[in-house]
Amino acid sequence: MSKPKKITVTDTILRDAHQSIIATRMRLDDMLPICPKLDQVGYWSLEVWGGATFDACVRFLKEDPWERLRKLKAALPNTRLQMLLRGQNLLGYRHYSDDVVRAFVAKAAVNGIDVFRIFDAMNDVRNLRVAIEAVKAAGKHAQGTLAYTTSPVHTVKAYVEQARAMQAMGIDSIAIKDMAGLLTPYSAFELVQALKAEVDLPVFVHSHDTAGLGAMCQLKAIEAGADHIDTAISSFAWGTSHPGTESMVAALRGTPFDTGLDLALLQEIGLYFHAVRKKYHQFESEFTAVDTRVQINQVPGGMMSNLANQLKEQGALNRINEVFAEIPRVREDLGFPPLVTPTSQIVGTQAVFNVLAGERYKTITNEVKLYLQGRYGLAPGKVNEQLRKQAIGSEEVIEVRPADLLKSEMAKLREEIGALAACEEDVLTYAMFPDIGRKFLEERAAGNLKPEALLPIPEAGGVAPAGGEGVPTEFVVDVHGESYRVDITGVGVKSDGKRHFYLSIDGMPEEVVFEPLNDFVAGSGSKRKQASAPGDVSTSMPGNIVEVLVKVGDVVKAGQAVLISEAMKMESEVQAPIAGTVKAVHVAKGDRVNPGDVLVEIEG
Ligand code: MN
Numbered sequence: 373m374s375k376p377k378k379i380t381v382t383d384t385i386l387r388d389a390h391q392s393i394i395a396t397r398m399r400l401d402d403m404l405p406i407c408p409k410l411d412q413v414g415y416w417s418l419e420v421w422g423g424a425t426f427d428a429c430v431r432f433l434k435e436d437p438w439e440r441l442r443k444l445k446a447a448l449p450n451t452r453l454q455m456l457l458r459g460q461n462l463l464g465y466r467h468y469s470d471d472v473v474r475a476f477v478a479k480a481a482v483n484g485i486d487v488f489r490i491f492d493a494m495n496d497v498r499n500l501r502v503a504i505e506a507v508k509a510a511g512k513h514a515q516g517t518l519a520y521t522t523s524p525v526h527t528v529k530a531y532v533e534q535a536r537a538m539q540a541m542g543i544d545s546i547a548i549k550d551m552a553g554l555l556t557p558y559s560a561f562e563l564v565q566a567l568k569a570e571v572d573l574p575v576f577v578h579s580h581d582t583a584g585l586g587a588m589c590q591l592k593a594i595e596a597g598a599d600h601i602d603t604a605i606s607s608f609a610w611g612t613s614h615p616g617t618e619s620m621v622a623a624l625r626g627t628p629f630d631t632g633l634d635l636a637l638l639q640e641i642g643l644y645f646h647a648v649r650k651k652y653h654q655f656e657s658e659f660t661a662v663d664t665r666v667q668i669n670q671v672p673g674g675m676m677s678n679l680a681n682q683l684k685e686q687g688a689l690n691r692i693n694e695v696f697a698e699i700p701r702v703r704e705d706l707g708f709p710p711l712v713t714p715t716s717q718i719v720g721t722q723a724v725f726n727v728l729a730g731e732r733y734k735t736i737t738n739e740v741k742l743y744l745q746g747r748y749g750l751a752p753g754k755v756n757e758q759l760r761k762q763a764i765g766s767e768e769v770i771e772v773r774p775a776d777l778l779k780s781e782m783a784k785l786r787e788e789i790g791a792l793a794a795c796e797e798d799v800l801t802y803a804m805f806p807d808i809g810r811k812f813l814e815e816r817a818a819g820n821l822k823p824e825a826l827l828p829i830p831e832a833g834g835v836a837p838a839g840g841e842g843v844p845t846e847f848v849v850d851v852h853g854e855s856y857r858v859d860i861t862g863v864g865v866k867s868d869g870k871r872h873f874y875l876s877i878d879g880m881p882e883e884v885v886f887e888p889l890n891d892f893v894a895g896s897g898s899k900r901k902q903a904s905a906p907g908d909v910s911t912s913m914p915g916n917i918v919e920v921l922v923k924v925g926d927v928v929k930a931g932q933a934v935l936i937s938e939a940m941k942m943e944s945e946v947q948a949p950i951a952g953t954v955k956a957v958h959v960a961k962g963d964r965v966n967p968g969d970v971l972v973e974i975e976g
Contacts, residue, residue: 376628380416380600382454382576383617385645386444387419389604392580392613393660394652395681396428399823400440402648407447409641413633415451416600417487420444421480422455424713426463430805430812434821438483438797445484452513454487455480458713460499460775461492464804465714465739467747469778470502472785476800477506483797489547489578491517493715496749497537498773504541515576516543520550521670522559523708525753528566535571545574545600550589551712553582553612553666557592564596574599580612582676584662587615587623594629605638607646611661612676618642654827657681669696670703675716682940683724686914686967691727698723698732705759706743707751718743721942728912735912736763737944738936746770792817900958900969907950907974910967915939917963922972926954934972937965952976 383389390398410418421441429437445453460467462476477488488507492499500516507514516538518531535546546567548555555563560577567575577593577600579586590601602614609616618638621631659676671679683689699711702723709715718739726732742748744760746769760769770777781803786793789802792813802809815821903910919936922928933945934954956973965971 384419389608394655396424417452417454419454452486459492469781471780481510487513489515494749517547519710521710547576550579553580555589557588560589561592561596564593568597576600578602582666606642705756707753707755737942909972913939
């Protein structure tokens with residue numbers, strides 16, 4: 373056992389804990405009232421920003437993420453604020469040019485971030501360099517991250533080498549980021565011992581409790597010399613989230629590792645969030661509890677609930693085990709990337725396509741193609757060359773750092789968003805999420821920002837009202853004094869005798885899915901006719917049309933891409949099932965589509 377020392381703590385309640393438990397939906401209004409108490413605790417830091425919070429703010433909550441950060445900073449003057457940053461991907465899903473990375477980090481620092489935990493989904497350190505430089509230039513704490521996974525190529529030696537490479541780039545500390553709950557207590561001990569022996573930096577342990585091992589891993593890591601643990605206040609802890617703050621504080625109390633944090637104060641905070649969690653019950657996935665399958669399928673907590681929601685939307689939740697079985701196979705084909713945003717989406721979505729299409733790699737997402745070209749960085753292991761050939765043909769595979777191929781973008785982004793951006797922060801919001809970012813800025817300019825509705829908290833032991841004859845498909849719902857117009861816009865695929873309804877709230881399509889307790893029917897659902905002829909083009913997943921590539925009269929080959937659709941944040945080509953002439957196009961860019969709808973008709 374290494375020399376005992378006081379252990380410092382980051383509470384993830386304002387970022388990862390609610391990302392892992394309630395799909396990142398916690399609103400600023402539920403954070404601010406408890407900030408005075410959080411600020412008294414003496415945490416080393418509070419994780420408050422980054423990860424999926426920025427996306428959720430803009431997409432669902434209609435909060436300006438920068439304003440959230442400034443308000444948290446003002447409310448937490450005595451505590452470091454921490455964010456999670458995806459290296460060259462920042463908070464988006466692609467690689468940004470270096471000038472965007474520098475601008476983003478500088479603005480995050482100015483608006484309140486003190487500690488930047490920087491990771492790359494491939495553990496390709498080339499993708500961390502510019503972000504680390506930018507954090508140091510802003511005078512802030514740069515934490516280099518080992519995205520922890522297991523595979524034949526992920527050895528302790530490889531992690532130590534990565535840590536050394538990050539040390540040479542100037543990081544202040546190292547995080548072991550066990551996003552999926554894959555770490556085991558003794559592997560944690562071995563890894564931390566090796567890091568402490570060979571790299572002279574504080575070691576932080578971020579271990580999700582998905583497999584029920586999180587607290588044990590942290591304890592063994594502490595015994596091996598780790599300096600710091602990430603926890604979640606108990607009412608948002610455990611399962612796909614983190615070990616409970618109060619539990620870890622109690623476990624270490626009175627030992628040489630004592631955190632010094634006040635348990636009574638923590639329990640008051642825990643009770644506060646216990647009430648908050650109930651407000652967000654509609655976003656709780658059934659996969660938030662301990663699930664040991666992660667030790668095989670490697671699916672991180674956030675991704676687990678996302679996959680479940682997405683499959684549910686398609687009426688295919690019953691196939692989740694097939695998807696879990698497919699994920700490790702896709703991962704091996706791609707050279708064992710760790711599963712963390714964006715690789716978790718890339719691998720997860722391809723696995724869903726492979727299962728739902730009934731044939732592996734019948735559809736290959738554009739992101740998998742880019743991955744196989746080296747455009748996310750170097751794969752940790754060898755990729756399946758046959759798949760690479762099938763996916764990209766003779767297109768070139770790049771060997772340089774992906775961002776080396778990108779031209780500066782800030783000037784172009786500023787020009788594109790124009791007067792909608794009131795400041796540089798707005799330009800960066802648009803840079804992160806071009807479509808929803810622009811929409812957010814437009815709605816803000818029009819004074820029309822409406823957050824998604826929260827469903828009322830069910831009474832204890834109560835039953836939701838059953839639908840009957842004459843159930844309307846349009847109605848107005850009042851929630852906390854705000855009125856929302858709700859339309860049932862479609863009926864999803866029927867499975868297990870349940871119907872899945874697609875809603876729009878105030879004209880916005882929503883991903884909320886209801887399963888009625890009895891069998892009422894709300895119209896015929898989808899307005900498009902259903903595919904039956906061999907030349908009918910349809911998708912296997914609900915999604916949005918990103919691009920229409922053909923027009924009436926075009927001659928197409930079998931297998932030619934005619935549409936690009938987006939589902940589960942991934943784009944893929946929709947191909948012509950037969951060769952022939954385009955007879956009709958029933959969709960336009962931006963349309964929401966359901967499986968089986970005829971989108972394009974081709975006459976052979
Ligand atoms: Mn995490």
